[in-house]
Amino acid sequence: MNKAQHDHFVIPLLFVVSTILMVAVMPREGQFKYQYQKGSPWMYENLDASFDFPILKTEEELRLEREKAAKYFTPYFSIKSDIEAEQLRAFSAAALDAGLPDMVSGELLSFYKELYGWGIMDETRYNQLDPEIGIAVLSGKTAEKRPVSEIYTIPSAYNYLLQKLTTFNKNEINTFNHSRLELMRFLVPNLIYDEATTLAVQSTMVQDISLTKGIVYAGQRIISQGEVVTGSTEQVLNSLREEYNSKIGFSGSLVLLVIGQSFLIALCLLLLFILIRTLRPVMLSSVAELSFILSLCVLVVMAASGTYKANPAILYLLPFPVIVLFLDSFFPTRVSLPLFIAAMLPLTFITDDYKLVIGTILAGGVAVFAFRSWGRGWQQFLSVLLVFICYILVDLSFHLISEGNFLGIHASVFRNYAIASVLLVACYPFVFILEKLFGFVSLSRLRELADTGNKVLRELSEKAPGTMQHSLQVANLAESAARNIGAYALLCRVGALYHDIGKINNPQYFIENQAAGFNPHTLLAPQESARIVIQHVEDGKSLAKKYGLPALVGNFIESHHGQTKTEYFYTEYCNTGGDPANVEDFTYKGVLPASKEQVIVMMADAVEAACRSLKDYTPESISNMVNKVIRQRISGDQLQNADISYRDLRRVQETLKIHIQEMYHARITYPTRKRLK
Numbered sequence: 014m015n016k017a018q019h020d021h022f023v024i025p026l027l028f029v030v031s032t033i034l035m036v037a038v039m040p041r042e043g044q045f046k047y048q049y050q051k052g053s054p055w056m057y058e059n060l061d062a063s064f065d066f067p068i069l070k071t072e073e074e075l076r077l078e079r080e081k082a083a084k085y086f087t088p089y090f091s092i093k094s095d096i097e098a099e100q101l102r103a104f105s106a107a108a109l110d111a112g113l114p115d116m117v118s119g120e121l122l123s124f125y126k127e128l129y130g131w132g133i134m135d136e137t138r139y140n141q142l143d144p145e146i147g148i149a150v151l152s153g154k155t156a157e158k159r160p161v162s163e164i165y166t167i168p169s170a171y172n173y174l175l176q177k178l179t180t181f182n183k184n185e186i187n188t189f190n191h192s193r194l195e196l197m198r199f200l201v202p203n204l205i206y207d208e209a210t211t212l213a214v215q216s217t218m219v220q221d222i223s224l225t226k227g228i229v230y231a232g233q234r235i236i237s238q239g240e241v242v243t244g245s246t247e248q249v250l251n252s253l254r255e256e257y258n259s260k261i262g263f264s265g266s267l268v269l270l271v272i273g274q275s276f277l278i279a280l281c282l283l284l285l286f287i288l289i290r291t292l293r294p295v296m297l298s299s300v301a302e303l304s305f306i307l308s309l310c311v312l313v314v315m316a317a318s319g320t321y322k323a324n325p326a327i328l329y330l331l332p333f334p335v336i337v338l339f340l341d342s343f344f345p346t347r348v349s350l351p352l353f354i355a356a357m358l359p360l361t362f363i364t365d366d367y368k369l370v371i372g373t374i375l376a377g378g379v380a381v382f383a384f385r386s387w388g389r390g391w392q393q394f395l396s397v398l399l400v401f402i403c404y405i406l407v408d409l410s411f412h413l414i415s416e417g418n419f420l421g422i423h424a425s426v427f428r429n430y431a432i433a434s435v436l437l438v439a440c441y442p443f444v445f446i447l448e449k450l451f452g453f454v455s456l457s458r459l460r461e462l463a464d465t466g467n468k469v470l471r472e473l474s475e476k477a478p479g480t481m482q483h484s485l486q487v488a489n490l491a492e493s494a495a496r497n498i499g500a501y502a503l504l505c506r507v508g509a510l511y512h513d514i515g516k517i518n519n520p521q522y523f524i525e526n527q528a529a530g531f532n533p534h535t536l537l538a539p540q541e542s543a544r545i546v547i548q549h550v551e552d553g554k555s556l557a558k559k560y561g562l563p564a565l566v567g568n569f570i571e572s573h574h575g576q577t578k579t580e581y582f583y584t585e586y587c588n589t590g591g592d593p594a595n596v597e598d599f600t601y602k603g604v605l606p607a608s609k610e611q612v613i614v615m616m617a618d619a620v621e622a623a624c625r626s627l628k629d630y631t632p633e634s635i636s637n638m639v640n641k642v643i644r645q646r647i648s649g650d651q652l653q654n655a656d657i658s659y660r661d662l663r664r665v666q667e668t669l670k671i672h673i674q675e676m677y678h679a680r681i682t683y684p685t686r687k688r689l690k
Contacts, residue, residue: 023300028282031307035278035314036271040322040363047254048365051247051415060235066256067225068249072423078222086218087158088142089210090132091151096203097129104199111192117185124177125199128170132204136166151207167200174200229253247415277362278314285310285355292348295608295656305343305451309336310356317363328369329429332436333357334377334400335443341381342444342455345501353377372407379403380437389457393441397434404430454504454563462507462566469560473514479525480516483621484509486676490617491610494668498661500609508569508614511562515553515570519545525625539586543579543599550574550603572611573618574601575651605654612655613665616643620669630677632670639670 047057070078104125108118132150142148142161149156165173174196178186229235229249236246285306289296296302313336320327336356340349357377360370383396408426413419448455454462461467465474465485474481488509495502520526521533522545534542553570583599606612619642627634643666646652652662 024297024303027300027303027307028286031311032275032278032282034311035359036275038315038318039274039278039359040318041267041270047250048367049242049247049250051242051244052417053242055236055238055240055242057238059237062229062231062233062235062253064231064256066229066253068227068229069252069255070224070226071248074226075222075224076423079219082218082222083215085143085146086211086215087146087149089149089151089156089207089214090134090204091207091210092129092132093203093205096201097126100129100199100201101125107194107199108192111194113192113194114185114188117181117189120177120181121174121196124174128165128173128200129203131163131165133165133167133170133200133202134204135202136168138206139164139166150204151210164204167197167202170200171197225252244416274362278359281355281358282307282310284358285352288351288355292351293344301451301453302343305447305453306340306352306356309339310359312336313356314359314363317360321363325364325366328364328366330432330436332433332440333360333373334380335437335440337377337381338384338437338441339444339447341384342448342457343453345499346381346385347499350378350381353381368408368411372404375407376400376403384441393438397438400437401430401434404434452564454565456503458563459503459507462562463503463510465510469514469556469562470510473517477513477516477520477523477526479527480513480520480523483525484511484513486621487512487614487617490621490669490672491613493672494613494617494665495610497668498609498613498664500613500661504565505610505613507566508573508610509617511553511557511566512569512573512614512618513549513553514556515549515551517556518552519549522546523549534582539582539589539591540598543582543586546579546582547599547601550601568604568607569611569614571604572606573615574603575605575615575646575649576601576603577646577649577651605651607654607656609655609657609661612652612657612662615646615651616665617669619646620673624673624677627677630674632674635673635677636670639666639673 047060049055101122104122105118108121113121139161142164144161147158147160148164149158178189181189229252235249235253236242240246242250286297289303289306296306313333316331317328320331337349337353340352343349344352354374354377357370357374360373361367364370380396380400383399384393387393387395405427408430409422412422444455444457447453448458464470470481473484488506491505491509492502494500495505516523516526522542524532527533537545550570550573554567557567557570578596578599579601583596586595586599587593606615620639623638623642624630624635627638643662647662
């Protein structure tokens with residue numbers, strides 16, 4: 014089986030396997046068959062309840078009830094008997110040392126016991142209490158509710174003791190004053206906040222809040238055809254959908270459900286196939302590229318299905334826009350963005366939350382353009398900010414459409430979108446794993462290769478400076494031509510910069526590197542000269558492997574001359590009596606260009622080299638030379654495998670003419686200054 018037959022078998026198999034995998038992981042439940050939006054008319058027939066179901070409270074209602082429960086909850090406090098015992102012992106000892114009579118000290122001791130029995134609270138904590146709620150005082154396993162007015166602080170307890178002293182007779186008061194005993198010294202808070210009990214009881218109360226607020230009975234009219242969906246009606250419809258999904262569920266044939274899901278997934282992949290065939294047909298002959306794209310589609314369905322089964326709310330945390338960043342790292346945006354939209358379509362079969370799907374697609378569109386401009390270092394967080402703003406605007410827009418106000422926007426919305434946006438940056442580095450796994454070259458890698466300060470291009474500049482200048486000129490021409498026809502401009506630039514690195518081995522045999530007045534080819538036979546010149550392609554392939562250049566870049570080295578002849582040495586050979594039939598010794602053994610980018614680099618390389626030989630750079634001479642070079646490549650069957658139309662080829666041709674004229678425009682002749690007599 015040759016490669017073509019192998020691809021014709023493997024590529025359809027990839028689509029079939031992808032369909033099976035996606036259908037296998039999808040939730041096995043039917044979807045609620047009604048789609049509706051608050052403020053819009055009911056598009057279906059009259060809807061009556063076919064079974065009893067409770068009306069669920071909205072998230073806003075539950076949030077308010079929980080906040081109310083937390084705000085008006087009675088805090089729990091414990092009386093610490095050990096504190097009371099310690100302070101009473103300390104008072105008794107101090108009273109004995111001060112010589113206080115037993116009757117007076119006994120009276121004061123009973124007052125202290127009374128205060129500690131009620132409980133003394135820290136003044137700061139006391140000020141935080143709500144007079145309308147009071148507190149609950151724990152005593153063993155029971156709790157007694159007390160109003161705030163019956164709770165003492167140290168100052169109020171001290172005032173209580175001073176008030177009790179007024180009931181003593183004059184002699185007892187004089188005796189107490191003579192003892193100089195400080196009553197406040199033995200007042201210590203013994204009513205301590207019990208946080209564990211408070212939180213436990215509070216949590217129980219919150220959990221006990223009812224999730225429902227009424228019931229709809231079987232046969233009851235829910236909404237009529239054409240009736241506008243109001244807030245209360247939407248709540249009932251949401252309750253019906255929740256009851257259907259959680260309890261009623263799918264009651265039909267599971268086999269037919271799977272068949273329906275299979276058809277939908279197959280149609281989505283058919284759309285993907287159509288987009289690929291329209292935007293980048295060469296991809297249909299690349300097993301690696303198709304495997305990559307279909308793997309991303311399967312990954313989306315697996316992640317969404319698994320999350321939906323666990324908790325549908327978590328779907329908003331998944332950074333789906335990273336899929337378009339993965340695609341855009343290896344393919345042009347005009348290809349990656351439509352493929353991303355097609356890859357997101359299966360989400361509509363997993364969840365009926367169209368806001369999630371639309372928000373994801375729009376955020377992906379913002380991400381792909383933001384990361385093009387701010388995709389390096391700290392600038393990535395600027396891109397994340399734009400994605401976050403896009404998410405918020407989409408959510409806010411849907412909220413305004415349904416509610417018509419800014420009420421009910423939860424902080425959780427901002428939190429979820431912020432997490433998804435940050436995860437976008439966290440997942441983006443996985444592009445390097447995908448690059449190695451599928452053998453691709455990412456946008457980041459191409460940017461590194463385009464840097465003329467890297468090791469390979471520095472060596473080319475040092476050993477073959479003329480070739481480096483030629484490569485830069487070719488890179489500029491190729492990049493401009495690529496932009497003009499919508500090809501991958503950065504890839505063209507990189508391919509042009511490296512296409513002649515094989516000349517590093519023997520730079521002196523190429524005219525752009527030769528010193529004036531000496532050409533080593535004058536000492537060689539034409540066949541030997543042709544062999545050395547042709548060898549730079551093989552040398553380039555070897556150096557590409559040595560320096561670890563991607564295979565995608567190596568393709569430009571192999572294809573930039575295709576299978577053309579070294580015309581100069583072939584003509585010289587024939588003119589000196591050589592056999593014209595001996596073409597093989599003067600023909601490059603490279604591969605024919607296959608992609609638009611490879612064709613552009615071949616043309617830019619040939620045109621730039623040919624135009625250097627012009628004696629005058631007029632628009633006519635440049636136009637004729639460009640036409641001649643391109644005709645030679647076409648007539649020599651060098652483009653027979655190329656994925657490029659004659660229309661694009663014509664546009665490349667015109668672009669090269671314009672830029673060659675700009676490169677070799679006429680200079681001003683400066684006048685000679687006349688000498689004064």
